[in-house]
Amino acid sequence: MTTGQERHATRGARAFLAPALLLIAVFFFLPVLAALLLSFTDFDIYALGDLERLRFVGLRNYLDLLQSPLFWTALGNTFYFVVVGGPLSVAVSLGAALLVNAPLTRFPGFFRAAFFLPVVTTLVAVAVVWRYLYHPHYGLLNYGLGLLGIDPIDWLGDPVWAMPAIILMAVWKNFGFNMIIFIAGLQNIPTPLYEAARIDGASGWRQFRHITLPLLGPTFLFVTLMTMIGYFQVFAEPYVMTRGGPANRTLSVVLLMYEEGFRWWNMGYASAAAFVLFVLILAGTALQLRLRRRDPE
Amino acid sequence: MLSSPRLLFIAAWLALWLTGCDSGAGHAVTVEFWAMGQEGEQVKALLPEFERRHPGIRVRVQQIPWSAAHEKLLTAHAGDAMPDAFQLGNTWIPEFVALRAIEPLDQRLRGWSEAALADYFPGILATNRLAGQTFALPWYVDTRLFFYRGDLLAAAGFPEPPVTWDGWLRAMAALKAQGGGERYAILLPIDEWQLPVILALQRGATLLRDRDQYGNFRDPRFRDAFTFYLHLFARGLAPPVGNTQMANLYREFASGAFAIYVSGPWNIGEFGRRLPAALQPHWNTAPLPNFTDSLSSPAGKRVETSTVGVSLAGGASLALSRDSPRREAAWLLLEFLAEPEQQARFYQLTGDLPARQLAWNDPALIGNRHAQAFREQLRHLRATPPIPEWERIASRIAYYAELAIRQELSADEALAALDRDVDRILEKRRWLLRRGLVP
Numbered sequence: 001m002t003t004g005q006e007r008h009a010t011r012g013a014r015a016f017l018a019p020a021l022l023l024i025a026v027f028f029f030l031p032v033l034a035a036l037l038l039s040f041t042d043f044d045i046y047a048l049g050d051l052e053r054l055r056f057v058g059l060r061n062y063l064d065l066l067q068s069p070l071f072w073t074a075l076g077n078t079f080y081f082v083v084v085g086g087p088l089s090v091a092v093s094l095g096a097a098l099l100v101n102a103p104l105t106r107f108p109g110f111f112r113a114a115f116f117l118p119v120v121t122t123l124v125a126v127a128v129v130w131r132y133l134y135h136p137h138y139g140l141l142n143y144g145l146g147l148l149g150i151d152p153i154d155w156l157g158d159p160v161w162a163m164p165a166i167i168l169m170a171v172w173k174n175f176g177f178n179m180i181i182f183i184a185g186l187q188n189i190p191t192p193l194y195e196a197a198r199i200d201g202a203s204g205w206r207q208f209r210h211i212t213l214p215l216l217g218p219t220f221l222f223v224t225l226m227t228m229i230g231y232f233q234v235f236a237e238p239y240v241m242t243r244g245g246p247a248n249r250t251l252s253v254v255l256l257m258y259e260e261g262f263r264w265w266n267m268g269y270a271s272a273a274a275f276v277l278f279v280l281i282l283a284g285t286a287l288q289l290r291l292r293r294r295d296p297e
Numbered sequence: 298m299l300s301s302p303r304l305l306f307i308a309a310w311l312a313l314w315l316t317g318c319d320s321g322a323g324h325a326v327t328v329e330f331w332a333m334g335q336e337g338e339q340v341k342a343l344l345p346e347f348e349r350r351h352p353g354i355r356v357r358v359q360q361i362p363w364s365a366a367h368e369k370l371l372t373a374h375a376g377d378a379m380p381d382a383f384q385l386g387n388t389w390i391p392e393f394v395a396l397r398a399i400e401p402l403d404q405r406l407r408g409w410s411e412a413a414l415a416d417y418f419p420g421i422l423a424t425n426r427l428a429g430q431t432f433a434l435p436w437y438v439d440t441r442l443f444f445y446r447g448d449l450l451a452a453a454g455f456p457e458p459p460v461t462w463d464g465w466l467r468a469m470a471a472l473k474a475q476g477g478g479e480r481y482a483i484l485l486p487i488d489e490w491q492l493p494v495i496l497a498l499q500r501g502a503t504l505l506r507d508r509d510q511y512g513n514f515r516d517p518r519f520r521d522a523f524t525f526y527l528h529l530f531a532r533g534l535a536p537p538v539g540n541t542q543m544a545n546l547y548r549e550f551a552s553g554a555f556a557i558y559v560s561g562p563w564n565i566g567e568f569g570r571r572l573p574a575a576l577q578p579h580w581n582t583a584p585l586p587n588f589t590d591s592l593s594s595p596a597g598k599r600v601e602t603s604t605v606g607v608s609l610a611g612g613a614s615l616a617l618s619r620d621s622p623r624r625e626a627a628w629l630l631l632e633f634l635a636e637p638e639q640q641a642r643f644y645q646l647t648g649d650l651p652a653r654q655l656a657w658n659d660p661a662l663i664g665n666r667h668a669q670a671f672r673e674q675l676r677h678l679r680a681t682p683p684i685p686e687w688e689r690i691a692s693r694i695a696y697y698a699e700l701a702i703r704q705e706l707s708a709d710e711a712l713a714a715l716d717r718d719v720d721r722i723l724e725k726r727r728w729l730l731r732r733g734l735v736p
Contacts, residue, residue, distance in 0.1 A: 045685050046729060048375055049396035053734050157538055159703070245488055245539055247699055262368055264689050 039271035048265070061272035071273065073248050074256040077163060081252065082231045085167040089227055090220075093175040097182030098208075112183065116176035123173065127240040130169050131156070156242055159249040166250050170237045174230075178223045185219030186212070221292050225285060232281050253277050326626045327355045329380040331370070334363045336384060336437075336613070339646040340634070347633045354626045374398045379618040382627040384436060387424040387614045392685035394427050395735065400617040401430040405628050416637070416653050420610040420678025427683055428736040433614035434635050435652035437643065439561050440608045441491055441585070442674045444568065448579040449475075449556040458583035460604040462525070465586040469534045472556050481536045484546075484555040485529065487702045488539040490695035491609060492559055496522035498679045499588040499606040504690075505719070509682045510727050512690070512719030514712045522588075523698070523708055530702045537702055547571040550580075559585075561611070565667045566648040582670035584608075584677070610678035612652060650675075686722050693718045 039061055041047070047054035065071050100111045118126065133140050134155035142152040155165040189212065197207050213220075235254040238244055244251035244259070253273060261270030332340050337360030344356050359380065361369055367389060373379050374396055385393060393399045406414065414422070417435055425433045445458055453471035455464075469482035476482070485492050497504065502518035505511060513519065529535045536555070550558060551572050558564075568580060587606035615631050617624050633639060640651035641659035650671055651657060662668055681687050693715055701711040729735040 042725065044725065045371075045392055046395055046725060046735070048371070049398070050734070053729060055728075245699075247703060247705065248696070265371065 035271045035274060038267050039275055041268045043267040045265045057268070061269050062276070064269065065272050065276060070248065070251070071253075071256065074251045074253045077249065077251055078232060078234065078253045080163055081167060081170075081234050082228060084164075085170055085234075086224070086227050086231045088167065089171045089175050089231070090178060090224055092171055093178035093223070094182050096175060096179045097186055098212075100179070101183050101186045112180070115179055118173045119176040121173075123236050124240055126169075126173060127237075131241065134165055157246055159247050162242055162246055162249045166237050166241060169241065170231075170234065173237070178227065181219060181223055182216070185216045189215045217292075221288070225288055228284055228288065229281055232277065232284065325353050325355045326623055327357055328382060328623055328627045328630055329359065330356050330627070330630060331359045331361055331380040331383040333361050333366045333384055333613070335647055336649065337361060340643070342646055343634070343639055343642060346639075347630060350633070351626075351629055354629065356630060370398075371396075377620070379620060381618055381621040381623045382615060382630055383618065384613050384615055385433065387421070387433070387435065387610070387612050388681065388688060390425060390432055390614065390616070391427060391683045391687065393616070394432055395685045398619055399432045400619045400621075400624060401432055402434065402617070402628075402631075403431050406431060416655050418610075418652060418654060418675045418678065420680065421612055421652050421675070424610050424612075424680045424683070425614050433616040434631055436613050436615050436634065437640075437647075437649035438652050438671075438675055439563075439611035439613070439650070440671065440674050440678060441495065441559050441561050441611075442608060442670055443583040443585060444550075444558045444560050444564060445581060445583060446550070446553065446556040446576075446579055447581045449553060453556075458581075459586045461586050461589045463589070469529070469557070470532075473532075473534050476553065476556075480553060481555045482534040483529065483557040483559075484538075484549075485526075485535045485559060486540040487530070487537055487699045488695050490691040490698065493523055493526045493694060493698050494681065494691070495559075495585065495606070495608055496526055496588070498609075499585070501588075505682050505684075505723075508730065509684050510723055510730065512716040512723070514694075514715045514719070515709075520708065520712060523701075523712065526698070527701055527708055539699070551576050562648070562650045562668070562671055565665070568667075582667045584670050584674040605673060605677045607677045607679040608674050610680045613649075684723075684726065686726060689722055690719050693722070 040056060040058060042055045042057050042061070096115050099105060100108050100115065105111065132138075136142060136152050136154040136157065139155070141155065146152065153161050155161050193211050193215075194207055197211060202210070233254050234252045235258065238250040238252055238255055239258070242250045244255050254277065257270045257273040257277070260266045260273065330340075331337070337358060341358055344358070348355060367386075370379075370383065370385065370389075370393070374393075379398065390399070418438060421435045421438050422431075425431055425435055443458060449472060450456070450458065450468060453468065453475045455468045455471065459465040459468045472482035473480070494504065497519045500518045500522040502516055502522060503513055504519070506513040506516075514523075530537050546558075547567065549555065550568075565582070569577070572580060584604075585606040585608050587604060615634060617627050617631065621627060634643070635653065637651070637653045637655035640653045640656035641662065643649060644651050644656065644659065645661050650668065651659075651662070656662070657672055681691070697706065697711040697715045697718075700706045701708055706714065726735065
């Protein structure tokens, strides 16, 4: 009897799941599989014109990729962006969340909206403004530095400063989103804990260290993971601000993939780059999850 | 069961309806035409005349932004959604030929007079021909030459623009000495490939070798031109800045931050609009100076060289889609847009310089002081290698030129790396050539 009912229930569940699964299969797994197959070929302009000109090249795209200095440059730049930009972004959003959420802050709603505003603005429009801010001669940033007696910096043109400039803009553009999540996390911490700590004479710093941080743990994990995944895929900021220049110092892996795929139409090579990035992000995510799990709550 | 008279009636009615559909006045052939940017907007003004002459044909113009045009044409081809006729950059032609997306025009051009074809600037027409076939008709032309501040050049002791590399160097040195500090003689965005390639072509370099199968950048002629180019930066004549760093080119030109700029026809209009009125009489255009081999020419035997140095044969062309069922009608549109009168009108609408020399006799064009240097320059053009890989190779040239300007690589290291990269890019082409899969 029960088995019959169970079977009935399973069938019902399948029927409900089918549309979603079908969509995922057609629009996600199928393209991913096609891209994987593509990454073993030298699909390009010539092959697009005539499939006779397509070669199955096995792992050559991957080997070429690993031997290409450009790919390593792009990978290095991407790591730079993730390692510097990621923690910076998380720190700034946590700081902003603490400030906005502090009981002393007036008009928290206004600040929350103001800090969130860059997230919903168009990147291209923002980039135009930031290009002016970064301008070596009449940019506001260099004007400010000039008041402090610091020589002007060619933010987007200097190979050393271009990436920090991109990171600064990306953090400014994105921190509002994580801030909102942190605020939600902060508001979930029961206030009696802080009251008890205050009665015990704990300083503000100790409250933060021993109550806020541990209880924000799950939020932290979520925010760092999403930030890392997002930052690994950095594309639009360098695409709009520098096109990967100067001297490829802001070329990211996704930008390289885009250039190879849609500018030069080397679909096979671009697919291989995509899968290498996928593996890297997967490894990064697994590593973070493991570190978290080892952490005693 | 239908009775036979009734069946007959239905058949007759159907036949009438079908023929009516085919040739009735209300139903015309609609030609789908893709054009880019400004051209896509302005070409609509020419079409009423075309539709008046060909009542059976309607033209639907689809305007595509330049930045997305290349990608959109490629995806349209991949998705069997090509228009009947389309505009394309003439450097894209080899790529679309490799894709087998373009219909050769030679059969149709047999109806043309010799004079009509000869009326095109020869260097421009050459970029539309590949392996003996003509694949597109030039629509408007684009090349690069000097935009300069006549007042600054005259003040530096050069009332006339330079015509040789030597004269050019002397003029730039004088301009730099006069300006000093943050002022430069010339602006050459370091992330561009055009000028080093132009200089190399003037020097007589062939960019690739062995049927365009390998890079030829370590060739002494290319190397000479490349080192000359690098010297312009090393001597401080040109600022080491890229395109993205130029917030306002026109303001810098107006302020005298640089006196010479190498650019194309679109800037005639831009300079006219954006430079302050007081500066308008003082800027001008000039053909590029030429390399003259003053040292190696033996005494007494004067080497006959043109005073105009070659520049790039750029521009946009019009092509027919190979798979279009409406090629006949689309061809009529191409022929119409190629007429000198339409070319002249198109110039008035857009400022794009006509590809037909007859159209240059139009009063509006003769009256444009800044266009005259282009007319001269357009007779001295050289095309870049006609292979689909060229744009990619060009971007590598720009990349290594930038590294060499920044002195991260020496000239020789940069050229060796360039040859290596280009040989790798051309690997597929070598394979295809070996198998006879490309002409």
